[in-house]
Amino acid sequence: MPELPEVETTRNGIEPHLLGQTIQGIIIRQPRLRWPVPPQLKQLLPDQQIHAVERRAKYLLLRMDKGTLILHLGMSGSLRILPADTAPGPHDHVDLLFNNQCLRLRDPRRFGAVLWTQTDPAEHKLIRHLGPEPFSEQFNGSYLHAQSRRRRIAVKNFIMDGKVVVGVGNIYASEALFRAGICPTRSSNRISKGRYEKLACDIKEVLQEAIAQGGTTLKDFQREDGSAGYFAQHLHVYGREGEPCRNCGRPIIKQRIGQRSSFYCSHCQR
DNA sequence: AAATTCTCCTGAAGGC
DNA sequence: TGCCTTCAGGAGAATT
Numbered sequence: 001m002p003e004l005p006e007v008e009t010t011r012n013g014i015e016p017h018l019l020g021q022t023i024q025g026i027i028i029r030q031p032r033l034r035w036p037v038p039p040q041l042k043q044l045l046p047d048q049q050i051h052a053v054e055r056r057a058k059y060l061l062l063r064m065d066k067g068t069l070i071l072h073l074g075m076s077g078s079l080r081i082l083p084a085d086t087a088p089g090p091h092d093h094v095d096l097l098f099n100n101q102c103l104r105l106r107d108p109r110r111f112g113a114v115l116w117t118q119t120d121p122a123e124h125k126l127i128r129h130l131g132p133e134p135f136s137e138q139f140n141g142s143y144l145h146a147q148s149r150r151r152r153i154a155v156k157n158f159i160m161d162g163k164v165v166v167g168v169g170n171i172y173a174s175e176a177l178f179r180a181g182i183c184p185t186r187s188s189n190r191i192s193k194g195r196y197e198k199l200a201c202d203i204k205e206v207l208q209e210a211i212a213q214g215g216t217t218l219k220d221f222q223r224e225d226g227s228a229g230y231f232a233q234h235l236h237v238y239g240r241e242g243e244p245c246r247n248c249g250r251p252i253i254k255q256r257i258g259q260r261s262s263f264y265c266s267h268c269q270r
Numbered sequence: 271a272a273a274t275t276c277t278c279c280t281g282a283a284g285g286c
Numbered sequence: 287t288g289c290c291t292t293c294a295g296g297a298g299a300a301t302t
Binding site: 034110 | 271272273274275278279280281
């Protein structure tokens, strides 16, 4: 499931192939993604040069002369760089065509998105109201503490709220809370500033380490060259129900928190 | 305002 | 073997 590290891994992978390249065309095999893929892209994209490949939250932004293509991988999406004549598979929904290669979006569950904006993407309605990037200076313990004062939701749901901080999905929320020694069900307004300072650092750390490993491949995620990410073997709690805690040896507990499966050690996390 | 539930979709896994 | 049910999840929309 692409969270921030997987999206950043993808950005790192595709950027060198796309910078300065001119789009020849787009093939839309399945326009029904999370939102319809705009049909006018077929007229709009040809001859446009890609100036930058950026990431904001889990959105990838391909900046061009006339606007920005906004891509989201949903939960099963992946982007690959392939020779232009590579035969598409059943879930290969969109191709961006270049001289002799293509950028291909594969997304079995079709929760992803391909959108277009002519104006500043930071003002796009999907992006405008998002919280800070986890690697920004603004995101720290004081910020988390201040944001959480009037909120009583479980801290795990709190750090997964995109208005609080972007990019922390189900896997890395569990992992960061394990590192911080905080029980995921604890009410967000009942955590001290000091513990939030540790949590903010641990969020930055776990995301950074995952990016260094090329992301986490559980099922769907592939890098731009088709290879897997290796962070899965560094996971301490996610997907480890019943297995021994790497710190104390007690079995990892699985519990649903807000419709999402969560994993933690009831001894190491309070 | 904040929290919860619903929704999109397909493939894997489990039950009988 | 095969059909049916359940679950997984990002995140906006709808509802409480």
